[in-house]
Amino acid sequence: MKVRGFILALLVPWLGYAEPQYFGTPVASLALSGAETEADLQFIPLRTGDAITPEKIRASIQALYDTNKYASIEVDATQATGGGTTLVFRVKPYS
Numbered sequence: 001m002k003v004r005g006f007i008l009a010l011l012v013p014w015l016g017y018a019e020p021q022y023f024g025t026p027v028a029s030l031a032l033s034g035a036e037t038e039a040d041l042q043f044i045p046l047r048t049g050d051a052i053t054p055e056k057i058r059a060s061i062q063a064l065y066d067t068n069k070y071a072s073i074e075v076d077a078t079q080a081t082g083g084g085t086t087l088v089f090r091v092k093p094y095s
Contacts, residue, residue: 022052022077022079022085023052023053023054024051024052024053025051025052025084025085026048026049026050026051026052026083026084026085027046027047027048027049027050027051027052027084027085027087028048028080028082028083028084028085028086029048029080029084029086029087030044030046030047030048030086030087030088030089031086031087031088031089032088032089032091033088033089033090033091034090034091034092034093035069035070035091035093036093040064040067040069041089043063043064043066043067044059044060044063044064044089045059045060045063046060046087052077052085052087057075060075060089061073061075061089064089064091069091069093069094070091070092070093070094071092071093071094071095072091072092073089073090073091073092074089074090074091075087075088075089075090076088076090
């Protein structure tokens with residue numbers, strides 16, 4: 001429990017330096033990379049069409065940690081063809 005909180009605390013400053021160009025843009029698509037399935041995307045608060053905010057990114061990372069399946073989580077954002085932003089949650093499962 002303490003380790004997850006520590007990891008999340010380390011991520012918070014990273015979010016402050018995240019590319020602000022993506023904040024406020026709509027989510028074009030979501031993906032989960034490194035997991036066996038993308039079923040855990042159902043637990044995150046972001047959905048296609050939602051505006052991206054630091055709070056929603058933080059809550060999504062926390063929701064994935066709350067599944068107790070992942071040792072680390074990173075988020076990649078890229079501009080999607082046709083507008084919006086593609087978010088890929090790159091996870092590393094516990095061994």
